[in-house]
Amino acid sequence: MNHPPRPETLLRPRVPSPLQEVRDDRFARRGVTLLLKRDDLIHPDLPGNKWRKLALNLEAAAGRALLTFGGAYSNHLRAT
Numbered sequence: 001m002n003h004p005p006r007p008e009t010l011l012r013p014r015v016p017s018p019l020q021e022v023r024d025d026r027f028a029r030r031g032v033t034l035l036l037k038r039d040d041l042i043h044p045d046l047p048g049n050k051w052r053k054l055a056l057n058l059e060a061a062a063g064r065a066l067l068t069f070g071g072a073y074s075n076h077l078r079a080t
Helices: 025-029 050-060 075-079
Strands: 019-022 034-037
């Protein structure tokens, strides 16, 4: 029998938020390394920084009703 996944398991990021190097001659000439933190890859269902914003609140509300608001067609709505 399959059991539904536990909320704490669903909310954990599946991929650590990686750093991606941006390569550009203008940076290289000055010895600058530019790294982008790719929070868009942190969780497939909670894109971007939504995971960081919602994870603790969703865990705290586990088993209870949760009321949240977001604009039409927003990533917040998709995430919740």
